Amino acid sequence: MRRWTTAPLAVALLLALAACGDGSDDPTTTGPGGPGATDVGPPEAEEPLDAEVVALAPGEPSTRNRREVVVLDPGDPEAAAALFAEDERDDVATAVAGADLDGRTLLGGIVHVGCARASAVFVVVQDDVVHLRSEDLSDLEDGVQCVAATVTSALVAVATDDLPPAYRDPGAGAGDDGGEVAGDVVLVAATGYEAAAVADPGLVRDAVDVDALVGRYGVEEEAPALRSRVETGEEVLVAAVVGEACEPPVGGRVVRVDDGIELVPDHGDPGPDPEVVCDALAQALVVVAVAAADVEGVGTVGSAPADGPVGVGPVHVVEAVDVGAEPLAVVAEDEGGVDAVLAGIAGAPPLDLPPVEGDAVRLVFVVDGCQPGTGELIADLGAGTVRAEVQQVGPPVECEALAPHVVVADLAGGHAGLQPVTG
Structure with a gap:
């Protein structure tokens, strides 16, 4: 077996930092008050459940690019260990076999995917859905660009009575597949890893969305081909950064999951070499063209709401202002605030x-x-700039003349170095 990494030196340093806290190599490291606990707290506004951490170690990427927490059968340690990297599985299976789960349920899943590795896990419930959360890793990840992500997975034992009813039987929480959506792969482009807080671009519906996608990932040469797929409105593009192996994907396919769709990476035939183990995942931007009618009404696209921003941050306001208002592009904080x-x-x-x-x-x-509606932030990575563009909602309308609009938007932290410009 050969070991290699796709991560640059910066990622290697981050991993070392993430691993050198007290107890980071101890599978009993936990959030609130457990053995080997690190000096961290749960995410704000989330009250964690009492939990014993059975295992916390490098994880196996989800084959569905999902983060669901699943209920595991403690009588099948090998199945639980499959959530972890290959060279961690024997230790994890041993830990599961020796765990005392009287009155408790064994849960497992991915805790964190990012440039740094998590060293603590918290179990929280929101709207009867169980989530595994890591400690705050923003100090290690903010502003850092890495070419691939590392995965941290965990197994935790939680009192069964503390869990929502849907999480009390083995196999629960895995999500339901609703079949594949027919589509054509129109773009596969290598890209750096984006932090989990940055949502996937999701659905690309029109030329403005295409500009936002192109600017976010620096794929300007692909813009004409992408625009041609959305110009009639009969097709939309499903876009996501995916990758579940040491080698980047060669394509992808769109599948239905619950009330949304996801882009599943295709690593080719015969697929990733199981004898190759690496410390990080190689990822790529994959774009698939599908019929607009086939995805009408979907709630989510991977990690993104279907109506979320495609570009480098959400646009909150697009409102008409007086004719004659001068073009403007500023950081609000530098000018005394939005007001x-x-x-x-x-x-x-x-x-x-x-x-x-x-x-x-x-x-x-x-x-x-043309008219108040919504908009997108469009980056130019080569120039280090970002601009806003007004976007119509609904069927196109004829414009007699363009008019000035105020646009308020938030540039995602990972792109905070871009400078706002008017055009």
């Missing part, structure tokens, strides 16, 4: 905006558009 910026824009309405999340950067633009 101060709006005060200088003729005809700008008062806005009720959500708080800025994490290390995102709030931007304010004044750009020309």
Whole structure:
């Protein structure tokens, strides 16, 4: 067996940092108060359940690119160990076989996928769905670009009475497949790993979405081919960064899962070499063209809401302002905040905006558009800039003249170095 990594030196350093906390190699490392506990806390606003960590180690990527927590049969240690990297499985199976689960349920799943490896796990329940959360790894990952992600998986024992009823039988929580959606692979492009907080681009429906996708991943040469697939409205593009092996995928396919769709990586025939073990996953942007009617009404696309942003951050507001308002592109914080910026824009309405999340950067633009609707942030990675573009909602309308609109958007933290420009 040969061991190799697709990760650059920066990733190797991050992994070393993530692994050198107290107890990081101890499978009993846990969140609140367990043996080998690290000096970390659960995610904010989430009260963790009491849990014993049976195993916390490098994980096996989900073949579905999913993060569901599943209920495992403690009488089948090998099945539980399959969630982990190959060279961890014997130790994990031994830990499962020796675990005292009286009155408790064995849960397993991926805790974290990112540039750094998790060293703690917390079990939280939201809307009767169980999630495994890592400690806050933002200090290790924010602003870091790595070519591939590392996976941390965990097995935890939780009091059965503390779990929602759906999580009390082995095999629960795995999700239901609804079949494959026919489509054509139109793009496979190598890309760096994006942090879990950055949603996949999801559905690309029109030329503005194409510009946002192209700018986010620097695939300008592919823009004409992508635009040609969406220009009639009969097709949309399903786009995601995927990869479940040491070698990058060569394609992908779209499948239905619950009320959404996911893009599953295709690693070719005969698939990844099982004798090759690596420390990180090689990933790629995969884009598949599907009939718009086949994905109408889906709620999610992989990690993204179907109506979420394609580009480098969400757009919150697109509102018309007075004719004659000057073009603008600023970081709100640098100008005294959003309210101060709006005060200088003729005809700008008062806005009720959500708080800025994490290390995102709030931007304010004044750009020309046809009518109020929505918009996208469009990056130019080569130039180090980002601009906003107004996007129509619904059937195209004829414009007699473009008019100025104020656009308020949040640039995702991983792209915070981009400078806002007007065009």
